[in-house]
Amino acid sequence: MSAQLLDDAISEVNSQNFTLRPLCSANCSRIDPEQPLSINDFLDGACRPLNGIKSVAVVFDVHLGMLECGSSLSLGDLVAQKKFSDLPEELRFMGPLPAETNVDIVVCNLGDGLVDVMKVLYFKQSVSRQVAEGLCKGRSFAPQFRQGPWAVKKGIQWLMNQIPGFHVRWHSLDTPRPSLKRSQTQSSWNPENDELSAGIAFINKQAPVCDAANEQTFWILCNIKEDSGTPIAGWPETKVRFMAQNKSRGLGGALPKTEFPLTTYSLHAAMSTNILPYLYPLLMTTAVMFLGCAGVGKTPALIAMAMAMGRFHIRRLGLQGLQPGWRRAKSFDNFRHRAPQIQEALFLDDPSRGKIDMADLKSFVTVDEDGTVDSRYNDTRLTMNQMRALASNNTSTDPALQTPDATLLPPKDFMKLVEPLFRGDAEKDIMAVLKRSTTFVFTETALFLRLPSEKPDAIVHRIVADDLHLDLLAPRDKPFYGKYKSGVIALGDSFADDVRREQEMIDSSVAETQHFPSRDDYVNHANHAIQKWLTPEPKVRVIPSSPGSSNEADTSRSAFGLAPVFPVVGTGPKPGRLNSSSSFVYNDDKRRRLRCKTSVAEAGENQTKSPDEEDTLVANGGDSESANNQEQNILSSPGEAMDLDQGSDSAEEEAAQHLHG
Numbered sequence: 001m002s003a004q005l006l007d008d009a010i011s012e013v014n015s016q017n018f019t020l021r022p023l024c025s026a027n028c029s030r031i032d033p034e035q036p037l038s039i040n041d042f043l044d045g046a047c048r049p050l051n052g053i054k055s056v057a058v059v060f061d062v063h064l065g066m067l068e069c070g071s072s073l074s075l076g077d078l079v080a081q082k083k084f085s086d087l088p089e090e091l092r093f094m095g096p097l098p099a100e101t102n103v104d105i106v107v108c109n110l111g112d113g114l115v116d117v118m119k120v121l122y123f124k125q126s127v128s129r130q131v132a133e134g135l136c137k138g139r140s141f142a143p144q145f146r147q148g149p150w151a152v153k154k155g156i157q158w159l160m161n162q163i164p165g166f167h168v169r170w171h172s173l174d175t176p177r178p179s180l181k182r183s184q185t186q187s188s189w190n191p192e193n194d195e196l197s198a199g200i201a202f203i204n205k206q207a208p209v210c211d212a213a214n215e216q217t218f219w220i221l222c223n224i225k226e227d228s229g230t231p232i233a234g235w236p237e238t239k240v241r242f243m244a245q246n247k248s249r250g251l252g253g254a255l256p257k258t259e260f261p262l263t264t265y266s267l268h269a270a271m272s273t274n275i276l277p278y279l280y281p282l283l284m285t286t287a288v289m290f291l292g293c294a295g296v297g298k299t300p301a302l303i304a305m306a307m308a309m310g311r312f313h314i315r316r317l318g319l320q321g322l323q324p325g326w327r328r329a330k331s332f333d334n335f336r337h338r339a340p341q342i343q344e345a346l347f348l349d350d351p352s353r354g355k356i357d358m359a360d361l362k363s364f365v366t367v368d369e370d371g372t373v374d375s376r377y378n379d380t381r382l383t384m385n386q387m388r389a390l391a392s393n394n395t396s397t398d399p400a401l402q403t404p405d406a407t408l409l410p411p412k413d414f415m416k417l418v419e420p421l422f423r424g425d426a427e428k429d430i431m432a433v434l435k436r437s438t439t440f441v442f443t444e445t446a447l448f449l450r451l452p453s454e455k456p457d458a459i460v461h462r463i464v465a466d467d468l469h470l471d472l473l474a475p476r477d478k479p480f481y482g483k484y485k486s487g488v489i490a491l492g493d494s495f496a497d498d499v500r501r502e503q504e505m506i507d508s509s510v511a512e513t514q515h516f517p518s519r520d521d522y523v524n525h526a527n528h529a530i531q532k533w534l535t536p537e538p539k540v541r542v543i544p545s546s547p548g549s550s551n552e553a554d555t556s557r558s559a560f561g562l563a564p565v566f567p568v569v570g571t572g573p574k575p576g577r578l579n580s581s582s583s584f585v586y587n588d589d590k591r592r593r594l595r596c597k598t599s600v601a602e603a604g605e606n607q608t609k610s611p612d613e614e615d616t617l618v619a620n621g622g623d624s625e626s627a628n629n630q631e632q633n634i635l636s637s638p639g640e641a642m643d644l645d646q647g648s649d650s651a652e653e654e655a656a657q658h659l660h661g
Contacts, residue, residue, distance in 0.1 A: 004045065005041075005042075005044075005045025005046055005159065006045060006046040006143075006144050006146065006152070006155050006156075006159070007146070009046070009155035009156075009158045009159045010146065010148075010151045010152070010154070010155040012155075012158060013151070013154040013155055013158050013173070013229070014151065014227075014229065016175065017175075017226075017227065017229060017233075018154055018158070018173050018174065018175060018229065019173075019174050019175075019229060019230070019231060019233065020150065020153055020154050020157060020171055020172075020173055020174075020229075020231070021171065021172045021173075021174055021194070021195075021198045021231060022170065022171055022172075022198060022201060023169070023170050023171065023172055024197075025080075026079070026080035026102075026168050026169065026170055027167075027168070027169050027170075027172065028076050028077070028080055028166075028167070028168050029166075029167055029169075030165070030166050030167070031161060031163070031164060031165065031167050032164055033161065033162045033163075033164060035162060036162065036163070036164040037159065037162035037163050038108070038116070038163070039062065039064065039106065039108055039116045039118050039163060040064060040116070042118075042159055042160070042162075042163060043060070043062060043141055045159075046143060046144055046155070046156060046159055047060055047141035047142065047143060047144060048141060048142055048143075048144055048145075049140070049141060049142075050129050050132060050133060050140050050141065050142055053129050053142055054128065054129060055126040055127060055128050055129065056123075056126060056127065056129065056132050056142045057122070057123050057125075057126045057127075058120065058121065058122055058123070058142065058143055058153075058156075059120070059121045059123075059132045059135075059136065059140055059141070059142060060118055060119070060120055060121075060140065060141040060142070061093075061118070061119040061120075061121065061135070061136040061137065061138045061139075061140055062116075062117070062118045062119075062138050062139045062140075062141065063090070063091065063116070063117040063118075063137075063138040063139075064116050064138075064139075065110065065114050065116065066090060066114065066115060066116075066117060067090075067113060067114065067115075068109075068113050068114065068115050069088040069090050069091065070088055072107040072109070072115075072165070072166035073166065075087065075088075075091070075105060075107060075117075075166075076105060076107070076166055076167075076168040079103055079104075079105045079119075079168045080168050082103070084097065084103070085496070090137070091117060091119070091137070092137065093135050093136070093137065094134055094135050094136065094137055095134060095135055095490075095491070095493070096491040096492075096493070096495055096496065097121070097135065098123055098124065098125075098127065098259075098489050098491075099124065099258065099259050099323070099489070100124040100323075101121060101122065101123055101124065102121075102122045102170040103119055103120065103121055103122070103168075103170075104119065104120035104122075104160075104167070104168055104169050104170060104171075105117065105118070105119050105120075105167075105168045106118045106120075106160065106163055106165055106166070106167050106168075107165050107166045108163060108164060108165035109165065116165075117138075118163075119138075120160075121135070122170065128488070131488065131490070143156055150228075150229055150230055151229065153171075154173060154229060157169075157171055157173045158173055161173065189235070189236055189239070191235075195231070198231040199231045199232045199235060200243060201231075202230060202231040202232060203232065203240065203243045203244055203247065204247055206219070206223075207219060207220070207243075207244040207247055208244075209247065209248050210248070211248070216241075216244050216248070217241075219244075220237060220240050220241055220244060221237070223240075224236075224237055224240055249337065253329065253333070253334040253335060253336060253337035253338065254327040254328060254329035254334040254335055254337075254338075255327065256325045256326070256327050256338070256341075256344050257325050257326055257327070257328070258323040258324065258325040259489050260303050260304065260307050260484065261477065261480035261481060261483070261484050261489065261490060261491050261492070261495070262300055262303070262304040262307075262473075262477055262480070262481055263304060263307070263308065263477075263495065263498040263499055263502050264276055264304060264305070264308050264498070264501075264502040264505070265474075265494075265498040265501060265502065266304060266473065266474060266476065266477035266480075266481075266498070267297075267301055267304060267472055267473060267474060268466065268468055268471065268472055268473065268474050269466070269474065270463075270465050270466045270468045271301070271468060271472055274465075274530065274533045275449070275530065276305070276505075277505055277508075277509045278451075278509065278526035278529060278530065279305075279438060280305075280308070280309065280312075280505075280506045280509050280510070281506075281509050281510045281512070281513045281522070282438055282451070282452060282519075282522075282523075282526075283305070283309055283367070283387050283438075284367070284368075284385050284510070285367050285368040285385070285519065286365070286367055286368075286436050286437055286438060286452045287364065287365035287367055287387075287388040287389065287390065287436060287437040287438070288302070288305070288387075288388075288389050288390075288437060288438045288439075288440070289365075289389070289390045289391070289392070289437050289438070289439045289440065290302060290389070290390070290391045290392075290440045290442070291391075291392050291393070291394070291395050291418060291421060291439065291440065291441045291442070292393065292395045292440075292441045292442030292443055293393070293442045293443060293444060293469075294393050296442050296469065296470060296471055296472055297471055297472035297473040298391050298440075298442070298472065299349065299391060300472075300473060300481055301472040301473070302347060302389045302391060303326055303328075303347070305387070305389070306324075306325075306326040306345030306347065306387050306389065307324050307325070307326070308324075308502050308503075308506065309324075309345065309387045309506075310323075310324025310325060310326070310343040310344065310345065310387075311324045311343075311499065311502075311503060312503060312506050312507075312510075313342050313343045313385070314343050315503065317342070319343065322341070322343055323343070324343050324344075325343065325344045325345075326344060326345040326346075326347050327344055327345070327346055327347065328347040328349050329347075329348065329349070330348070330349055330350060330351050330352070331348075331351060331352070331355065331356075332348070332356070332360060332364070332373040332374065332375050332380050333375040333376050333380070335373075335375070335380045336375040336376070336377070336378060336379070336380040336381075339381065340381050340382055340383040340386055341383070341386070342383055342384075342385055342386050344386070345386065345387035345388065345389060346364075346382070346386065346387070346388045346389070347388075347389045347390075347391070348364065348388075348389065348390045348391070349390075349391050350391060350392055350393065351390070351392065353392070353394060353421060353423075357374065358425050358426075358429045358433075360373040360374050361433060362429065362432055362433055362436070363382070364382065364388055364390075365388065365390075365433055365436040365437045366436055367384070367385065367386065367387070367388055367436070368384060368385070369384055370382060370383055370384050390437075392421060394420045394421045395417055395418060395420055395421065395441055395443070396416055396417050396418070396419055396420055397443075398443045398444055398445050398446075399413035399414075399416065399417060401462075406462055407461065407462055407463075407531060407534040407535050408459065408460060408461065408462055408531075409448050409460040409461075409462045410460075411456055411457045411458060411460060413460075414441070414448060414450060414460040415430075415456075417441055417443075417448065418439070418441060427456075431454050431455075431456065432454070434450065434452070434453065434454070434458075435452055435453060435454035436452060437452060438450070438451055438452055442469050443469065444469075445464070445469070446462050446463060446464045446469050447462075447463040447464070447468050447469035448460055448461065448462055448463070449461040449463060449530070451523045451526055451527060452519070452523060453520075453523060459527045459531070461527075461530050461531065461534065462534075463534065465533075465534065476492070477492055480492055
């Protein structure tokens with residue numbers, strides 16, 4: 001079947017002036033047409049393969065003749081609630097879908113347990129063919145090309161209404177109300193609320209921003225014609241022009257961004273695990289400043305933190321229909337074009353400090369209050385609890401530290417480090433800014449972190465763990481950030497799980513702050529926890545106990561019948577001691593008695609001998625041997641000699657009594 005089927009459908013919807021209306025919620029219904037059209041015939045007559053197509057905004061993911069894998073009602077509920085990860089494995093997408101992607105599903109029962117399933121993906125922005133094919137698990141198709149995109153969209157929806165089965169649809173093809181005459185346009189124009197909502201959404205999405213060459217005027221005149229088939233057909237020109245101009249004015253300055261592939265856990269583990277759990281609660285009331293070296297990932301890290309806080313605010317306040325995001329600019333003037341939103345962070349990136357007044361800077365970092373900053377024509381409004389961040393490369397050189405493993409930086413050195421950012425400002429104004437902001441300073445040797453405090457001697461952490469000061473991004477998600485910078489939004493497989501863990505961590509951290517009576521107490525707690533991480537307790541080496549010695553003598557020698565090398569303590573001979581039966585024998589010879597302190601040699605040489613003593617010596621000289629024998633006999637006498645085998649403390653006491661007694 002040729003593409004004539006699509007041409008017939010376009011002629012049909014144009015002849016009856018159908019309007020295509022996007023729905024706020026999916027419409028689930030069962031369709032039984034009079035002239036049914038099979039999915040296979042629909043593909044042949046209205047679609048084409050993706051080969052040779054550069055980009056697409058609508059893609060059909062088709063499964064023909066597959067085994068039934070669940071009731072059509074259960075599949076439709078999952079698609080309507082956008083729980084695509086809960087679909088059966090056969091119908092699950094190959095990767096996460098881009099943000100704000102709507103999905104239709106048509107389930108046609110063939111009988112005998114077989115079904116045809118067609119999923120239709122409506123992307124908010126066109127994606128490349130490679131991305132589209134990477135998402136589809138079945139055969140992928142795109143609509144046939146025809147002039148007039150709205151005619152093709154309406155023709156596709158008209159043909160899908162001819163396919164029997166269970167449908168989940170995000171668009172409605174309606175017969176238009178009777179058009180108003182031009183004379184009645186200004187006074188009698190009173191459309192229904194749904195029609196108003198669809199028309200305004202159409203203008204916000206399709207109307208050109210610039211009108212320098214009358215692009216906007218031409219678009220308005222073409223789309224308000226009664227036969228245009230658009231949601232604003234027959235609308236008054238002045239109303240449409242006013243709405244289009246509002247869109248142009250709102251798009252001035254810094255535009256909000258709502259899509260980013262990184263999360264908290266895309267950052268370095270040291271950052272996401274040991275620092276951010278203590279920082280996120282502070283972002284409710286204080287700003288954050290990333291200063292120092294370029295190329296360390298300050299910008300993507302701040303954006304990831306902004307998206308995390310935006311998700312938290314949306315959940316906390318129950319905001320419906322809003323997305324987390326950020327606005328990034330180099331001056332306050334670029335923020336004045338839009339009203340502040342709590343889920344949209346303000347990111348002042350590398351501003352010219354000379355053009356920012358200190359009073360405006362203090363107002364910008366005062367997050368716990370509504371405020372304003374000076375801008376051209378009118379002030380820029382700031383809303384309370386909105387995350388505010390500042391990034392700048394304007395810092396001094398690394399401070400010289402005596403100990404390279406230090407975990408603290410002297411406060412005076414920190415003030416010298418940030419002095420270029422506050423050059424010419426009063427000290428009290430500088431402390432007022434530091435009181436309302438958490439400051440990260442990246443240098444070539446370390447990361448310095450100072451939590452909010454007005455005290456000049458506040459703690460400044462010096463962090464070198466895992467070279468965090470060199471790169472804030474973990475390697476896992478860097479390829480997705482590279483694609484983002486080239487204009488392609490791609491999310492990792494763990495993105496949804498990382499977002500869930502991130503929000504659980506923020507909830508836990510915010511709940512922990514309720515235990516502290518003031519912010520200063522929480523800051524002291526956070527400082528202590530960070531220092532505990534930076535200075536872990538020293539590891540104590542436990543030496544294993546030595547094996548117990550054997551009670552026996554050397555068992556290794558006794559096994560061979562050898563005597564021990566050393567006797568066991570307590571089994572050897574005891575030292576000689578005196579007992580009650582022992583006594584000293586004094587010699588009556590007075591020759592050796594001395595009356596003064598002298599050496600033995602002097603005593604022997606200088607001693608004066610009387611003639612009687614000399615004769616005695618001569619007479620006894622030959623009997624020296626017998627005298628020695630006599631002395632030995634005396635010592636060996638069993639009754640009078642010292643007892644060498646027995647000894648005790650009592651024997652010593654008895655000997656002392658005998659000698660002095």
